[in-house]
Amino acid sequence: MSSYAIQLNDLDLRIENRLVLENISINIEPQKLIVVFGPNGAGKTSLLRVLLGQLKPTRGEVLIFGEPVEQGRLQIGYVPQHVLGRRDFPITVEKAVMLGRLSKIGLFRRPQRSDFEACEEALLNVGLEALAQKPLSDLSGGQRQRVFLARALAGEPRILLLDEATSGVDAGAKENLYDLLVRLKEQLTVVFVTHDMSVVSRAVDVVMCLNRTLVSHGRPEQALSDEALACMYGDRTSLFTHCNVSHVHVHKHE
Amino acid sequence: MFELLQYDFMQRALSAGAIVGLVCSVLGVFVVLRGLSFIGAGISHAAFAGVALAFLLGIPPVLGAFVFCSLVAFSIGYASRLGKIREETSIGILFAASMALAVLLFGLMKNPNVDVMSYLFGAILLISGYDLYVCVVLGGCVLLALFLFYKEIVSVVFDEELARVSGVPATLIVYLLLVMLSLSVVVSMMVVGTILVSALIVTPAATALQLSKNIDRVVGIAALLGVAETEGGLVLSYYLNSAPGPTIVLLSTAIFALTALTRKLA
Numbered sequence: 145m146s147s148y149a150i151q152l153n154d155l156d157l158r159i160e161n162r163l164v165l166e167n168i169s170i171n172i173e174p175q176k177l178i179v180v181f182g183p184n185g186a187g188k189t190s191l192l193r194v195l196l197g198q199l200k201p202t203r204g205e206v207l208i209f210g211e212p213v214e215q216g217r218l219q220i221g222y223v224p225q226h227v228l229g230r231r232d233f234p235i236t237v238e239k240a241v242m243l244g245r246l247s248k249i250g251l252f253r254r255p256q257r258s259d260f261e262a263c264e265e266a267l268l269n270v271g272l273e274a275l276a277q278k279p280l281s282d283l284s285g286g287q288r289q290r291v292f293l294a295r296a297l298a299g300e301p302r303i304l305l306l307d308e309a310t311s312g313v314d315a316g317a318k319e320n321l322y323d324l325l326v327r328l329k330e331q332l333t334v335v336f337v338t339h340d341m342s343v344v345s346r347a348v349d350v351v352m353c354l355n356r357t358l359v360s361h362g363r364p365e366q367a368l369s370d371e372a373l374a375c376m377y378g379d380r381t382s383l384f385t386h387c388n389v390s391h392v393h394v395h396k397h398e
Numbered sequence: 399m400f401e402l403l404q405y406d407f408m409q410r411a412l413s414a415g416a417i418v419g420l421v422c423s424v425l426g427v428f429v430v431l432r433g434l435s436f437i438g439a440g441i442s443h444a445a446f447a448g449v450a451l452a453f454l455l456g457i458p459p460v461l462g463a464f465v466f467c468s469l470v471a472f473s474i475g476y477a478s479r480l481g482k483i484r485e486e487t488s489i490g491i492l493f494a495a496s497m498a499l500a501v502l503l504f505g506l507m508k509n510p511n512v513d514v515m516s517y518l519f520g521a522i523l524l525i526s527g528y529d530l531y532v533c534v535v536l537g538g539c540v541l542l543a544l545f546l547f548y549k550e551i552v553s554v555v556f557d558e559e560l561a562r563v564s565g566v567p568a569t570l571i572v573y574l575l576l577v578m579l580s581l582s583v584v585v586s587m588m589v590v591g592t593i594l595v596s597a598l599i600v601t602p603a604a605t606a607l608q609l610s611k612n613i614d615r616v617v618g619i620a621a622l623l624g625v626a627e628t629e630g631g632l633v634l635s636y637y638l639n640s641a642p643g644p645t646i647v648l649l650s651t652a653i654f655a656l657t658a659l660t661r662k663l664a
Contacts, residue, residue, distance in 0.1 A: 227560065234615075243561070249549070251547075254549075
């Protein structure tokens with residue numbers, strides 16, 4: 145068994161003849177919080193889709209706990225930016241969370257007591273245990289996002305991928321989510337794709353700066369250099385911290 | 399009231415109506431939630447072309463309709479998954495092409511002793527023992543598949559991408575839904591005809607969706623409504639001396655409208 149949760153070796157990804165990811169190599173240790181930054185079109189979501197086995201790399205190797213994606217992907221829980229289904233889909237919170245456990249339950253079988261217990265624990269983790277029997281459509285945007293996080297956790301993954309999971313939620317809900325991610329990294333590897341630089345003031349272990357290639361990676365203070373920010377957002381950007389919260393600052397032309 | 403049960407043809411009609419009402423309404427919940435209602439309409443028109451082809455080739459109309467419906471359903475599904483042609487565009491093309499093909503094929507028949515109207519608008523009172531048997535077998539297949547793959551179907555209809563990530567064979571489930579839709583159309587064709595069949599699939603489900611926010615209950619309510627509306631429409635048509643298919647569809651529409659109005663006023 146590999147000592148790394150995720151290994152990307154010389155990864156290239158081409159979509160319709162466009163090079164979306166180029167020469168990405170990184171080893172990610174278990175139980176770390178990894179934040180992936182990058183401008184729009186940098187390939188962040190494509191990278192997650194490669195990890196989920198939805199996109200096949202043109203070149204290179206992806207290993208999940210030492211196994212190819214085809215076998216390893218079921219160890220991954222995923223929280224998307226947007227859920228494509230109808231907002232008014234008639235489903236209770238508990239049932240929506242249970243859908244994250246289908247690979248554990250298996251075909252032709254009904255959920256057992258252990259499945260209900262796993263859902264209960266996942267809801268407890270995100271602080272929504274009291275809303276288990278509520279219709280999902282009655283929940284706020286922030287609560288819905290936490291339900292999808294609980295859904296991902298219900299599958300008892302070893303790796304959790306979150307794609308812009310704070311878009312469309314208010315500041316309070318965002319802070320709660322960040323607190324939760326910091327707690328979750330005690331049990332699993334968390335890969336969090338975001339535009340929000342304020343997250344680096346949290347206990348982030350590794351920052352990956354992506355702009356088609358891996359511009360930089362490492363501890364936040366190393367990876368978020370002026371050069372790396374310039375490679376991602378242009379040469380008039382710098383990072384500044386105010387009240388322990390980091391922001392990217394874009395300098396205007398004089 | 400019970401005098402109509404004395405007639406064999408009415409007993410068969412009520413039995414077939416109950417099966418069709420149950421199958422269509424339960425499947426309809428997933429069709430509506432997945433946004434496949436328009437595909438349902440497209441497939442049902444393809445059934446008419448399948449019937450025409452079956453008569454020309456001398457094979458059972460049900461088989462012709464099923465094969466043709468499945469072909470059209472798979473073509474629509476495949477084209478939309480490729481992402482090159484929008485779903486409504488391929489439905490629009492195949493919908494009209496199927497009807498055109500049906501008219502052309504019926505025109506080619508040398509001795510057309512086929513009652514075209516019965517396939518267009520249904521002939522539930524003419525259902526034979528064999529037709530009822532076909533209804534039970536095909537309807538049973540749809541209900542069995544729904545029962546066996548219920549949680550996977552809910553997952554895919556809720557969000558296909560998330561379902562795939564959770565290890566559900568999502569593409570297979572989408573095609574299974576299309577096959578079930580084709581089977582339901584074929585079974586319902588005898589009751590309300592190809593023109594009106596999509597109403598049996600969409601309307602009770604749309605009514606049920608207004609009444610609950612819990613998928614299991616929505617399926618239960620849709621099943622009850624589907625059976626009650628089909629049986630109610632049949633009984634009503636007997637006493638009003640009206641065409642059964644359109645009576646069933648209009649009763650179902652009236653219940654939907656009444657529910658929507660009540661919900662709006664509540």
